[in-house]
Amino acid sequence: MRILEGLKRISDENLISFHMPGHKNGRLLSSYFSEYFKYDITEIPGADNLHDPIGMIKETEEMISEYYASDKSYIIVNGSTAGIYSAVMAITKPGEKLIISRECHRSVYSALILGGIEAEYIYPEIDSKSGAIKAINVEVVKENFMKYPEAKGMVLTSPTYLGIISPIKEISEYLHSIGKVLIVDEAHGAHLKASKLLPCDSISQGADISIQSFHKTLPALTQASVLHLNSKRVDRKKLESLLRIHQTSSPSYLIMASIDAAMNIMVDNGETMSENLLNIINDFNENLESHKYLTRMTMKNSVLDPMRIVLVNKENRRIDFHQLEMILRRDYHIQVEYAYDKGIVLIPSIANTSEDFLKLSKALDSISFENLIIMIQCDTIEYVKPVKRMSIRDAFYSESKDVNITDSSKRVASEFIIPYPPGVPLLVPGEEIDSSIIQFVLQLNELGFDILGLVGEKKEKIAVIEED
Numbered sequence: 001m002r003i004l005e006g007l008k009r010i011s012d013e014n015l016i017s018f019h020m021p022g023h024k025n026g027r028l029l030s031s032y033f034s035e036y037f038k039y040d041i042t043e044i045p046g047a048d049n050l051h052d053p054i055g056m057i058k059e060t061e062e063m064i065s066e067y068y069a070s071d072k073s074y075i076i077v078n079g080s081t082a083g084i085y086s087a088v089m090a091i092t093k094p095g096e097k098l099i100i101s102r103e104c105h106r107s108v109y110s111a112l113i114l115g116g117i118e119a120e121y122i123y124p125e126i127d128s129k130s131g132a133i134k135a136i137n138v139e140v141v142k143e144n145f146m147k148y149p150e151a152k153g154m155v156l157t158s159p160t161y162l163g164i165i166s167p168i169k170e171i172s173e174y175l176h177s178i179g180k181v182l183i184v185d186e187a188h189g190a191h192l193k194a195s196k197l198l199p200c201d202s203i204s205q206g207a208d209i210s211i212q213s214f215h216k217t218l219p220a221l222t223q224a225s226v227l228h229l230n231s232k233r234v235d236r237k238k239l240e241s242l243l244r245i246h247q248t249s250s251p252s253y254l255i256m257a258s259i260d261a262a263m264n265i266m267v268d269n270g271e272t273m274s275e276n277l278l279n280i281i282n283d284f285n286e287n288l289e290s291h292k293y294l295t296r297m298t299m300k301n302s303v304l305d306p307m308r309i310v311l312v313n314k315e316n317r318r319i320d321f322h323q324l325e326m327i328l329r330r331d332y333h334i335q336v337e338y339a340y341d342k343g344i345v346l347i348p349s350i351a352n353t354s355e356d357f358l359k360l361s362k363a364l365d366s367i368s369f370e371n372l373i374i375m376i377q378c379d380t381i382e383y384v385k386p387v388k389r390m391s392i393r394d395a396f397y398s399e400s401k402d403v404n405i406t407d408s409s410k411r412v413a414s415e416f417i418i419p420y421p422p423g424v425p426l427l428v429p430g431e432e433i434d435s436s437i438i439q440f441v442l443q444l445n446e447l448g449f450d451i452l453g454l455v456g457e458k459k460e461k462i463a464v465i466e467e468d
């Protein structure tokens, strides 16, 4: 089956979407895009240039900047990925150092390779019940900057994929007091500005740069993202050059127009629609209270995004969440965002209706959960911290070969090894594989964890640097 037929089949299912993109099958965008193909233009007279905007793009960026209270906001058509590359490389030179949270998105690691940047990692704690990565606190940030005072700044993810928000205000105040820069990967937080009932967005809490995937939580097309700059500590010209380097020279007007449409919606009705969604979610939560098997993820002393719905096991039973995802899709035409061993993640947006939630509640009430109970014990993994033998960039450019995991002791990893969940890299290219890591990988393999980066038919091999 080719792309067109495949897409038609999915679209014919009329899925209720609790996954990305935030426009939910075009619901809130359709009125803006009745002339779809006519809007797919390029830099003809009357249009503007993303890489040096002076007209319509500039005006839209100014509107975004006003709404998010930034010094300047930049439209990005290559996803938050391009914004993260640009932000990270704008505050460092090759050979300089950053402190990053170890679970950060791949794009942060790619930026280290592209920019020849060194990193020291903050290992986040993991919540045993939900498997979620906990917030980063200011104490651990201080410890790291005392140990590595030469670091130029830090990158952290907030909210995380599971909706956990770090104390950005405290962290940014500390970093600014020692002259460092804070970049927040806020790919999952573009909606936070809409209402005072939601946790604060990172720019309002002092982040120097934040990068938001509009397409994840707002009604915008896939890849539509925005970078906000709110700082005198960042060289704006360098940042703008890097955005030009990392983005296509043929930016899609459809993607850019969808950002403009999302902004119209947010400015005109975003607050009301978001508070309406929060009420709908509250009703859903109330209904869920009587559910025998599922409950919403909670975490002591942590700020959670109420719009990120993570359903986990109630009490000590264990549900097969992959099966649950499959049943919701097959029997109820509901597509969740992600299923893992300890829960399922749903991403609602203001494009979801109370009917969507009613259908979800009804589905969860009528599924026979007794048949989904499993015995497998997947306990939370305790991370082993490897030693760095070469920079991630040097490792990337070294020759590599695949060896059996059991033969990899004292070799240097040439690929990322990332167990999911929680998605925290166990090995980053350039780090040494020791016997405790080998044991750990074998144990995870046996427990059935999905481990990105292993190769071979039975995932029994690992890529290592060729050394003579």
Ligand SMILES: Cc1ncc(COP(=O)(O)O)c(C=O)c1O
Pocket: 078, 079, 080, 081, 082, 105, 107, 157, 160, 161, 185, 187, 188, 213, 223, 225
């Ligand atoms: C935490 C985080 N940061 C960055 C990204 C990259 O965003 P984009 O897909 O818009 O490039 C993602 C994408 O999944 C993400 O989850």
